Amino acid sequence: MSDKTNSTTRSGFDRRMFLAGAAGSAVVPLTARAAGPAPNAAAAPDPSLPVDVTLRVNGDSRLLTIDARTTVLDALREHIGLTGSKKGCDHGQCGACTVLIDDRRAISCLTLALAAEGRDITTVEGLAKGDKLHPMQQAFIEQDAFQCGYCTPGQIMSAIACVKEGHANSEADIREYMSGNICRCAAYPNIVAAVKQAAPEILKG
Amino acid sequence: MRSFTYQRVTDPSAAIQALAMAVANNNPPTEATAQPLAGGTTLIDLMKLDVMRPRTVVDINPLASTWSAINLDGGNLRLGALARMSDVAANPEIQRNYPVIADSLRLAASPQLRNMATLGGNVLQRTRCTYFRDISYANCNKRDPGSGCAALDGFNRMHAVLGTSEQCIATYPGDFAQALIALDATVEITGKSGVRNIPFAQLHKPPDDSPQIETTLAPGELISAFTVSGRWPRSVYLKARDRQSYEFALSSAAVALDVQDGVISDARVALGGLATVPWRAREAEALIKGQKFDEALAQRVADAALAGAQGRRHNAFKIALGKRVVARALHQAATMEI
Amino acid sequence: MSIAAPEPKANMGQPVPRYDAVAKVTGMAKYAADMPLANPAYAYLVTSAIAKGRIDSFELTEARNIRGVIDIVTHENAEKLKDVKLFSEGGYMSTTVQPLKSADVAHDGQIIAVVLADTFEAGREAAHRVKVNYRPATPSTTFDSPGTTSGPAKGQASRFKEDPKVGDFAKAFDEAEVKITASYETPTQHHNPMELFATSCVWTGDNLTIYEPSQYVYGLKNGVAAQLGIDADKVRVINYYVGGAFGSKGSTTPRTAIMASLARRLNRPVKLVPTRDQGFTIATYRAETRHQIQIGANRDGKLVALRHEGAEVSSRPDAYVVGGTKTTTRLYACPNVDSLVSIVHADRNTPGFMRSPPEVPYLFALESAMDELAVKLNMDPIELRRVNDTMKEPIGGKPYTSRSLMACFDEGARAFGWSQRSAAPKSMTDGDWLVGYGCATTCYPTQMAPAAARVRLQRDGRVRVEIAGHEIGNGAYTVIGQAAAEKLGVPFENVSVHIGDSDLPPAPVAGGSNSTASTCSAVMMVCDQIRQRLFRALMPNESVIDKAKETVGMGQTPVAESANSGRPLDREKAFDALGVSVVEEYGEWKPEDAPKDSFRAMQQGQVRIVGGSAMSDKIAYAFGAEFVEVRIDKWTHEIRIPRLVGAFAAGHIMNPRTARSQLMGGLIWGMSSALLEATELDPRYGRYVNDNLADYLLPVNADVQDVEVIMLSEQDDHINPAGVKGLGELANVGTNAAVCNAIFHATGQRIRKLPVRLENLEV
Structure with a gap:
């Protein structure tokens, strides 16, 4: 097709x-x-x-x-x-x-x-450039921001946008602006940690 | 989802022309055989469920170049109907001058959906009633006039307590519309014969005996803009729900006050999550004007706002909840620093 | 080290990042519906709109005329598949109702037709255009519905062997100084893993490959083979990653063999991705339960009498039961205990396991009642648990292999700041918030099942491990890799792990929290076989070989074992002495107490789980203490949980990182169960109403704030060679009661029915 x-x-x-x-x-x-x-x-x-x-x-x-x-x-x-x-x-x-x-x-x-x-x-x-992962991908690994991994691609795309929109300035903000991505394994605190970790590097460009 | 012909239009007259194909029959706009596609968050959703079955989908997104502006000139607000919810919510001028608008948008749906959904589409979003959304239920007057209403005696926790009829108790699910109706917004409608303006309060129709007719729009008409006169810095949108985010309101209130020297000179109260249509509590507002705010007043206003409410098996709690939400929103609006 | 990767304490492995992490963050992890297929036909299900009755006729012309529709299969033209027993009755199936066999409809959302089409879009349209003429009957939907039948679980569900009792409950309760009698209810809930219940079937000659998310590839392979009437060796199930399961993908559901049959009939791969709402009725769910708890106690808090009566809903044909009294009657010291579990048969789909199946509803009841007792005694609820803590279960007097319950309470209370709690209800506020603290015991049986593994070690130190385990988010790849790496003394990066394929050596269902204990015990045993071969090559000295034998785990860290064996293994020398480049071993491991037919059953996809309270001379459970801070908005009554703290002891922790994540997820699951999750039934139709993710509420990120997980160091040498108790289902048990106990503390209102919604509070 x-x-x-x-x-x-x-x-x-x-x-x-x-x-x-x-x-x-x-x-x-x-x-x-x-x-x-x-x-x-x-x-x-x-x-x-x-x-x-x-x-x-x-x-x-x-x-x-x-x-x-x-x-x-x-x-x-x-x-x-x-x-x-x-x-x-x-x-x-x-x-x-x-x-x-x-x-x-x-x-x-x-x-x-x-x-x-x-x-x-x-x-x-x-997202990745060859073997070099995007900073958000790397942060998701380091913060163990997933378990089954099924929601993860959507979480990562959303997280990158969350940072670029300027909604990663506080944990409360990240939580609210990452609420459009459900994680049934409930890795939420780790997702917040990953967004926090990756944000400065992403904003640096 | 039925097969359809997809058309993309690049100017408003083409859009109207494309949609005009549907005008021939007598269907309400929601049943028209040509449907405009903006964000798609309602239309595609309901088409997948086979609830909406257009034969032509007219993609009006290219009109955004003319229909998505946010203008705050001379103390009046004009919002293009194709502005995206997220863009309006993030606008600092809106946040400052119309917090009720910014918050009603910010607290709706999810960031992704707000990026897609347009203002015009948002006010026209359709009920979340399961018996409407699931075509395997035979009784839905909105979907199939005359078939009955499965929600009346069904699971109706999310259903309306205001503006209901024996034909339909489906809740109008939106948030932004409550801000617009509270602020006496005007809807600019573009159709075959040009542009007309109506008060926002005249856009939606309560179900009465014809719940299939949801708005006063004629088939083929498009909302092109909303306008609000004056600024409403002292305004709030309060939304109560089971989870903290990404959920429709159990009960919400849009409240805007104008306070001069401690006296409330103007007050607007609208209710969400409780009614079949965007709901303005005018009798309640009348109690406020000329008064000084105190909690007892808030309570009286809240009682008046829900005075005509009718609960059913699972949603009766919304009456008491609605009152508390109104009282709380009034308190917030009265005490907010501007 | 970080919060996500905690410093290992004694008897814990390293918090290495997940083996499958890169695959999962790059989108390269292939879930079942991601597997490429050559020119698949798309299947779209048509499910029944009635819960009981018959199909009079189908009108299919309109649907068949949709461009791209290949065929529509109903009971009138479907292959009649063989009847196979329920998984818990010696078979494989989630239900004994096999759709497309007759015109009868046994439950809401039963598969009644399948559209096959060239595209997903055509299939969907045709499915919506299928007209069904029903002859509906009135369904008996749940408790109290007229027309249901009920009876004791014992005698009708073969897995439910006894209603535990000891002493003379009636007399002791009658004479007790303080008494509690209370009734509790839990709702219908659905697992709602993020991944849909996808199935793809591909035939190559008479060999069938199934791509389906499964917690039990051997069960699925054998179950489908039995339904199709073909040799199980002709069936291969592949699922490298499962997008969440929580019990919903453990038994064989009817859809799979139907898809296999259709693919054979079309001679073309068939791909099914059911909708979210169909997932509510084509797989299993947690059925609603009711409980009555009676507790008699002395004024010092010591229990003297306990009775737990539970009732559960099942389907008409099947006696599925969770029967959590086996846990609640043994949790605390109490000389007089009585219990009874009964089943109500209604016009419903057959329920099935959902994360901590027995413990979630039954401990909600008991731990709520314990809190009620503490209030009545004017006693701190932690002290009430301490007074009744025991190292011997009261029914049979068997010793707990280890039990760190009170240590968990002490550490958890410290971290939570329990001492800051003012005991009186409604005594804590913060601005517009009513604040409440609550706690509860959590526990889950330690369970193991036979498992086999094949391990290959190369001279260069690279290792390949093969075992048909399941990556459901539990970290299976990671802990299996760690077990091999530690045992063979190679870096974790050297290990390649192969799971999720029924052509590999069998592993049990990834359920009952047995996965890590069973698979790691098997892998460690097989690694030890390799070690023995190498040791024997290096030094044909009996004592050293015996020493190597002794190093089969038993809860010690592998590093310590290596030291115990006298000298580290010089791998290259050993290979050279053997004169080979690769050493490969296969082995089958079974736990103590496993029945004689264990290995045969294992190969046939039937699990022989042992553990918990069912062991001959001991009882094994993991324990924890859970603390909740609840906040209730004075105005809206919205309920929020800003803080969850759990302290857990679960034997050897293979990987503190993955373990912490699972426990954290479990705590949030418990919160969700207490406040958000209920599948609502419309009793008129016997149908689920909120069968989607906008109406069946799962927590979103903003619902979760501070979650603290504390893992206590615990060593248990009496359970399995890995020393692992399992913790996938430990954390979501106590939270349900802890939330309600906190709500009582905040409001003075005792809620005995889940979930707690804002309309239930009269603040």
């Missing part, structure tokens, strides 16, 4: 935006593949046919042909093979699927892949 394209598939995205502009309308129906490249609003393409979408994940562009209903989370996991982001509830109630979209933490299970086209998605797989 998926294949990786590193450079040029952005043109598909641009083309659609261009067509929309050229038609004098800002309505952009993303076309079903079988309906051909030029959308015709009157023809009402079968919405159950797969659509093309290009996602930029951890700096790489990926062209996918997927069901329009696919969320960013399912696109990552089932179509791109990046399974670090986890499904814990599929309804925005647990935070396990947290990724960064344009550098803001977001719930990938409630974000349509189509709506994320043209935006930068960062997942837990995109």
